[in-house]
Amino acid sequence: MVIAKKPMKIREEVAALKRERTLDTAVDLFYEKGYVNATLDDVADRLSVTKPFIYANFGSKNELLSEICLRGVMAAKQALDDVLEFDLGPGETLRLFITRYVAAILEHQKNIAVYTREEKNLGTAEAQKLAALRKAFVAKLTSILEQGVASGEFDVRDPNMAALAIIGSVSWSTFWYHPDGRLTIADITQNMTHLLMGLAGLKRA
Incomplete structure (x- = not known):
């Protein structure tokens, strides 16, 4: 039972880290360029990821802004x-x-x-x-x-x-x-x- 729980904990930690990285990058871009001018492509480019990486944690740019x-x-x-x-x-x-x-x-x-x-x-x-x-x-x-x-x-x-x-x-x-x-x-x-x-x-x- 203990062994079965460890992978789940690691996955949760990785997911949380990805979410924080996305938020940190988005707040930088919204601050620098403004919400309207900053795009999810900009966020993905700065993170060196694809947009599905972002959508795995946030359903939209507006959801990022809300958080x-x-x-x-x-x-x-x-x-x-x-x-x-x-x-x-x-x-x-x-x-x-x-x-x-x-x-x-x-x-x-x-x-x-x-x-x-x-x-x-x-x-x-x-x-x-x-x-x-x-x-x-x-x-x-x-x-x-x-x-x-x-x-x-x-x-x-x-x-x-x-x-x-x-x-x-x-x-x-x-x-x-x-x-x-x-x-x-x-x-x-x-x-x-x-x-x-x-x-x-x-x-x-």
């Missing part, structure tokens, strides 16, 4: 959900969230940039799913800010607007951050945490 966008959104969601598990006060929760959120967004820079630019090309069901995740994300961040206002830690007139401003500021960094640039992810995380905590009305970050 790329979902991974970016889920990275942001995970950063927030992980911080909420600590059950800290509003100030420390926001500080830790921003730190992890900035890092997660920049580590998934291309996914987030592709999602921002190509959301209009998603299928209706996929777009609605991601919009629901984004709405829940904004609601959770707004709640943190509302709690901070109630406790006197934050000074913001409109917590929902502040939440959107924080999200927008961090998301936009995917368009100017460069891995070989002057600032590292750690530098940007530190600076943006300071700036965005100030936006929430805290003078120190």
Whole structure:
């Protein structure tokens, strides 16, 4: 029985590796050329494979786009959900969230940039799913800010607007951050945490 299971495990690992290679290549091409201009032939050529290799894991180019966008959104969601598990006060929760959120967004820079630019090309069901995740994300961040206002830690007139401003500021960094640039992810995380905590009305970050 044990011997019979090993080949299946290897096949699953190989399939997962092929899927990841396809996604990594597709996100690079969608980021470089745009979703409309990048083709599955481009993806196959860069991978040095034929299109059936791609279709073995993804039914269409749009399915690739959906998975790329979902991974970016889920990275942001995970950063927030992980911080909420600590059950800290509003100030420390926001500080830790921003730190992890900035890092997660920049580590998934291309996914987030592709999602921002190509959301209009998603299928209706996929777009609605991601919009629901984004709405829940904004609601959770707004709640943190509302709690901070109630406790006197934050000074913001409109917590929902502040939440959107924080999200927008961090998301936009995917368009100017460069891995070989002057600032590292750690530098940007530190600076943006300071700036965005100030936006929430805290003078120190």
